[in-house]
Amino acid sequence: MLIVWSTYKRIRTGILRAVPWSFMVSRVATGVTQILFPYFLYRYFMKGNLSPAFLRYTGGADYITYIVLGSALNVLAVSTLMNVGRALITELREGTLEVLLLAPASRGPYFAGCLWEQTARALLEFGATLLVGALLGARLGPLFSLSALAAIGLAILSFFCMGLLLSGVMLRTRDTYITQNTLFVTMSLVCGVVFPIPYLPEWVQRLAQVFPLTPAVELFRSAVLRQEPLSAHPGWILQILLLSGLYLLAGVLWNRRLEKTMLENIFG
Amino acid sequence: MIQAEHLSKTYVLRERNGLFRRKSRREVPAVKDISLTLPPGKIVGVLGVNGAGKTTTIRMLASLISPTSGSLTIDGMDAVKHHLQVKQQVNVISGGERNLYWRLTARENLRYFGNLYGLSGRALEDRIHRLLALVGLTEVQDTPVERYSKGMKQRLQIARGLINDPRYLFLDEPTLGLDILIAKDIRALILRLARERNKGIRLTTHYIQEAEELCDFLYVLEKGTVIAQGTKEQLRSLFQRPPKLVMQEPDLEEILMEILRQRAGGTAETDRAAGSAAPGVSPEEKTGGGL
Numbered sequence: 138m139l140i141v142w143s144t145y146k147r148i149r150t151g152i153l154r155a156v157p158w159s160f161m162v163s164r165v166a167t168g169v170t171q172i173l174f175p176y177f178l179y180r181y182f183m184k185g186n187l188s189p190a191f192l193r194y195t196g197g198a199d200y201i202t203y204i205v206l207g208s209a210l211n212v213l214a215v216s217t218l219m220n221v222g223r224a225l226i227t228e229l230r231e232g233t234l235e236v237l238l239l240a241p242a243s244r245g246p247y248f249a250g251c252l253w254e255q256t257a258r259a260l261l262e263f264g265a266t267l268l269v270g271a272l273l274g275a276r277l278g279p280l281f282s283l284s285a286l287a288a289i290g291l292a293i294l295s296f297f298c299m300g301l302l303l304s305g306v307m308l309r310t311r312d313t314y315i316t317q318n319t320l321f322v323t324m325s326l327v328c329g330v331v332f333p334i335p336y337l338p339e340w341v342q343r344l345a346q347v348f349p350l351t352p353a354v355e356l357f358r359s360a361v362l363r364q365e366p367l368s369a370h371p372g373w374i375l376q377i378l379l380l381s382g383l384y385l386l387a388g389v390l391w392n393r394r395l396e397k398t399m400l401e402n403i404f405g
Numbered sequence: 406m407i408q409a410e411h412l413s414k415t416y417v418l419r420e421r422n423g424l425f426r427r428k429s430r431r432e433v434p435a436v437k438d439i440s441l442t443l444p445p446g447k448i449v450g451v452l453g454v455n456g457a458g459k460t461t462t463i464r465m466l467a468s469l470i471s472p473t474s475g476s477l478t479i480d481g482m483d484a485v486k487h488h489l490q491v492k493q494q495v496n497v498i499s500g501g502e503r504n505l506y507w508r509l510t511a512r513e514n515l516r517y518f519g520n521l522y523g524l525s526g527r528a529l530e531d532r533i534h535r536l537l538a539l540v541g542l543t544e545v546q547d548t549p550v551e552r553y554s555k556g557m558k559q560r561l562q563i564a565r566g567l568i569n570d571p572r573y574l575f576l577d578e579p580t581l582g583l584d585i586l587i588a589k590d591i592r593a594l595i596l597r598l599a600r601e602r603n604k605g606i607r608l609t610t611h612y613i614q615e616a617e618e619l620c621d622f623l624y625v626l627e628k629g630t631v632i633a634q635g636t637k638e639q640l641r642s643l644f645q646r647p648p649k650l651v652m653q654e655p656d657l658e659e660i661l662m663e664i665l666r667q668r669a670g671g672t673a674e675t676d677r678a679a680g681s682a683a684p685g686v687s688p689e690e691k692t693g694g695g696l
Contacts, residue, residue, distance in 0.1 A: 139523070143521075147509065231506070235503075240522055241492040241493055401417075
């Protein structure tokens with residue numbers, strides 16, 4: 138717990154000293170843009186008309202609420218993946234990786250500290266996105282139900298586990314921009330963030346199932362839009378837990394292996 | 406005591422030759438069959454040109470990388486197998502300005518690194534207080550590191566390297582790029598750590614004078630192999646050269662040291678003396694402000 142807390146405090150202090158507000162504003166702006174773009178298409182291009190297929194796929198959901206919930210969870214996914222994923226490569230770039238690896242502390246609590254710090258920030262962005270969505274007409278009344286909160290918790294867990302694997306990918310490729318942006322654009326496109334995935338070709342729908350965001354966003358919407366309990370969707374919960382377990386295992390094993398060879402590959 | 410026997414390290418490099426070609430695999434032997442010892446309370450120097458294998462040896466001794474072959478024990482314990490226990494007992498201090506969180510203050514840096522070693526509470530705060538005093542950073546302890554000069558960052562690195570009170574310290578060019586006064590202070594500190602606090606210190610340096618001043622025993626590396634070893638006297642006796650009687654004018658370093666020493670005394674007389682000793686030098690230059 139000591140390392141979780143001290144890592145949280147160290148990152149938080151650094152961020153507050155470097156980019157007190159601008160960082161937050163840019164992240165909130167990204168979330169808001171994600172809502173505004175489909176909102177404008179819906180209002181001014183489609184004139185509020187939806188195909189019967191949309192209503193069939195979503196069980197008659199109201200589109201604005203649909204995209205606001207999807208975009209808000211996507212903001213949470215992007216924040217978690219980005220911050221957990223690039224934690225170690227940031228240490229490498231700032232020249233602190235060697236002393237971090239030199240200490241006997243294990244990486245689990247370190248990553249948990251990164252998660253805690255970023256979740257505190259990401260929830261603010263998530264909240265801001267929902268607030269703007271509510272102003273645009275989204276109906277978010279049941280947002281504070283136990284099911285909705287549990288869905289958010291499950292989603293964060295799965296994004297964290299995926300972030301551990303992403304951390305390995307970033308360290309291996311020594312790249313953050315291409316890696317994370319390719320992933321984030323793909324996720325936004327295939328995971329059902331602003332439109333239901335049955336619109337996509339069959340093979341893309343299958344690809345979407347490897348991202349925990351796909352079942353998480355469905356679970357979240359079912360809890361808010363239709364006020365269904367989580368127990369109504371054991372398949373999605375199982376999928377989230379299974380993907381989390383797989384990503385966690387792959388991430389831990391790969392990071393452990395990378396740590397052994399990292400300094401040789403980077404400095405050797 | 407740290408005992409390394411027949412230690413070797415071969416890096417495997419995979420390099421891509423073109424966008425769609427497979428990566429080629431290349432083996433680079435960085436250290437070849439090195440045996441060395443580091444007793445507590447002694448300073449052991451490792452000399453060699455760039456690429457001689459000095460940093461790779463430090464990384465193996467500090468359990469940052471595993472040797473390809475050979476054995477490494479620390480106080481009788483297998484250091485490769487028990488690397489987590491080893492990490493509690495060693496630390497590395499490198500020259501340069503890395504290895505610190507620049508946005509944190511000195512105190513915050515030391516607190517974080519202390520936590521990484523499982524230290525906390527009163528014990529950690531007391532240790533931080535003592536270390537900041539030891540390296541002369543007490544007055545700037547709450548200033549973010551990004552505002553520190555190079556010398557201050559180097560001194561904080563030393564405090565960081567001592568945060569876990571290691572039995573063995575690996576110093577990788579600790580006075581690199583520092584001015585003569587700070588380098589002198591740091592050398593005095595290194596000597597005190599070995600003599601008064603019984604730390605085994607392994608020093609890598611390019612400055613032969615520094616090695617001569619500090620080291621009890623020396624290893625000379627070339628292309629990953631030990632090509633000579635011994636005490637200063639033993640190394641000198643290798644070629645049986647007769648002692649040289651040299652008449653030498655005071656070098657510039659001595660003059661600068663004297664100017665700075667006298668300037669610290671703050672007497673007007675000293676200023677005049679320094680001025681007359683260095684004609685054509687402006688008062689700002691004479692104070693050593695640019696060092």
